[in-house]
Each structure stands twice: as C-alpha cells, then as structure tokens.
Amino acid sequence: MLFRRVAMFRLPSQLRSIRTSTQCLTELKLTFASSAQAFYNNVAVKQVDVPTLNGRFGVLAEHVPTVGCLKPGIVAVTENDGSVKKYFGTFRLPSTGNSSLSFIINDSG
Template sequence: MLSRSVSRLVSVASRRGFAAAAAAETKANPDELRLTFASPDKALYSSAVVKQVDVPTLAGMVGVLANHVPTIGVLKPGVVQVTENDGNAKKYFVSSGTLSMNIDGSCQVLAEEVLAVDEIDESAARSELEAAQRAANEGSDLAKAEASIRAEVAEALLKAASGQV
C-alpha cells in the first residue's frame, strides 16, 4: 500500500519537475504573460507578451497577469479584453472556448468564434436575439435547448455591442 502511494508521489513530482525543466529549456520568463489567442480561422496573438487578459468563464471573469497560478477554464459568451504592454486595450467577443494558464507563463485562449467588438452589428445581434427567444418557445425540447443557447450568445453579443460588458 505504501509503495503505491510513494509511486504516485514520485510520478507527480517527476511530472512537475518535467514542466519546470521544459519551461527552463524554452527560456520562458514567468514574469511575462505570453498570450496565444486564436480561433479555428484566425490567430489574433501568437505567444505575444501582453500586460493582462480578462476572460469570461463559467466561473466568472478571470483576470490573468504574469505569474498567475496555472488554471484551466471554460469560456462563456462574452468579451475578452487584452491589455497590451503599452496600455492599449483591445476587446473581442467570444462565443465559447477554453482558457489555459501554464506554469511557464504562457496563456492560451482558444475560442470557437472571435469577433472584434467594434465589428459587431448591433441591429443584427438584436434580430438574432429576438428570433432565438421566439424559437425557444416552440418545437421539440432539443430545438428549445438550441434556441436557448442561441439566445444566450445573442444576448452577450448585444451587450458587447452596446458596451454593457
């Protein structure tokens, strides 16, 4: 019994040591936040050093700075704000995706869909919200569930477009 516990401990310790060694090999600086922010059709940031990234997750808004504790999160529809080193903040709407903050100071935000907030068509978002809300009251349970998800995304899109983030 004790040997299994020791074996597990050694296994975990060696993996942690491997992660630290890998970070050292890449000459990573944990005092920098290196952001990769992408969707299937575009990469907005690729290991770019930034000051901060704020991400909407199912657990709430997560603000990530350099030296952040390693974290994994699921994105919810909302606005990702990237504050670059010069203080310039850029806002992007995401529909869903994942957040991964690693021990080496790298952060990945991988989104299903990404759109710059200033490119959102507010009237189209409003129309989509109304259509999704109507559809949520009709059809099968599956159709209602899908319409409810569409409505959640459209509502977040409309809030982003109107600056109610």
Template sequence: MLRQATRILSRPVFSNRLSVRALSTEVPATPSTDSTFIDSWKKVNPNMEPPKTPSSFMSPRPPTPSTIPSKITVNFVLPYASELATKEVDMVIIPATTGQMGVLPGHVPTIAELKPGILSVHEGNDVTKYFLSSGFAFIHANSVADIIAVEAVPVDRIDQNSVQKGLAEFTQKVNSASTDLEKAEAQIGVDVHSALNSALSG
C-alpha cells in the same frame, strides 16, 4: 469474504510508477521515452526497435521561470485563424463560466471554460477587446496563456442595431417555442445576444 474485501481496499491505489508519474506536476525539460515500456518491449521482441510513444513527438514545454516575468505571453486562436501568437502583454481578462478572470504574469496553472463575453487584452494603456462565443483558456505555470475560442470578433466591429434586432427575434422565439429543442436553441440565441448587448453598453 469481508476480510478479503478489506485487504483489496487497503492496497495502494497507485501500484506502479506509470500511475504516479502521470499525476506528477513536474514536466520534463525534454521529451523522454517511457523506459518501462522500452524495457518490456525488449523482453518480448529484442530484435525489433520499439515504436515511439506519444511523448517522443512532443516538443519540450518551456521551463517555469524562477522569477515572475513582467509580461504574460498570450496565444489566442480560432479554428480558422490565429489572432495573437506569442504576444507579450501586461494582462488578459477572460470571460470564464465562473466569472471574469484576470490573468497576470505568474498566475497559477488553470483550465477555464469560456462563456459568451469579452476578452480584454491589456498592453500598457492600450486595451483590445474581442467578443468570444465559447471555448477554453489554458493558463500555464510559465506565464503563458493559450486561449482557444470557437468564434470571436473585435468589439469595435459589432453592429449595435443587428444585436438589438437579433435579441428581439430570439426572445420572441423563446416565447413561441413549441418544443424543448426549439426553446433551448432560442435560449442560446438570447444568451449570446444579451452578452453582445452587455459588451457594447459596457
């Protein structure tokens, strides 16, 4: 019994080409069909065209440049609007949950969860700041940054008095909460308004 279990555990984890290819970091320049799937389909039903796989519908990802470009391309989208589309800038600073993260051309591929905070877009001497509630940032090897936020607003459109009032209200709700749910909801309000307050004072 022990010998059989040892043999099973000693087998290679990746026993077929599909698993190895799924973990490959190389991205094909053009969408390619899954040849293994096509071959298997033709054996079972040679008289019918095989269905298209998801990769057939994907547009090709731009190739990774051989040299680091001078600009980073930023796509910044919300559920209801596109704030920046293929905007070439010098740098972006995003409010990741691990801390402020500066992204320059040639940045290593990264996926970062966003927390309430400031997104700074640097273009020469001009800096545009947005307050984000949450979301994700996808930094690609080809110096493209896709930033997806749940909610965002330019910092210069935030009303300082409303922020102070909201912070006081949510702080009071945290102190007077009678259930864990009420306390958690109020704490989210405190966190967001605290981040807003820091953004305005900073």
C-alpha cells in the same frame, strides 16, 4: 556589537536583490486564435480578462495555473503599452502554463 555590524553589511545586499527581482518580472505570453486567423501568437501582454461561469477573472504574468469554464462574452487584452483590445465570442477551455495563456475562439454561429 559585532552582530550589528554584520547585519548592517547584509542589509544593502538584500535591498539590491529585492530591487533586481522587481525589475525582472516575467511577461505573460498570449496565444489566441480562431480557425481562420491568429490574433496573438506568443505575444507578450500585460493582462487578459476572461469571462467564466463563476464571473470574470484576470490573468497576469506568473499566475497560478487555473482551470475554468469560459462562457460567451468579452475577452479584454491589455497590451504592454496600456491599450485594451476586446474580442467577443464563444471561447474554448484555455490552456495555461508558466506565464502563458492559450485559447481558441469558436467561429461557428
């Protein structure tokens, strides 16, 4: 009987910690530029979809660091307000870190 009471008291605190952790999600910071212009400079975004030799993949906050060869195509950036901006070009290998993504678009033909 005593164990049941202790377990009942712990349950609400566990629920509070779960609720708190889902409210404080880390943002994905994007740095994306060409030699002439910076499109994003450490800006918080929701998702970035990139073309690779193995297909397209999406990068979200708290993603697992991944290395992949990008191929020419469309990079789609989903901003926090839900709008999507698309950029076409040839991209250099991205640099990923702790909830960050950086890459450069080639502006030579």
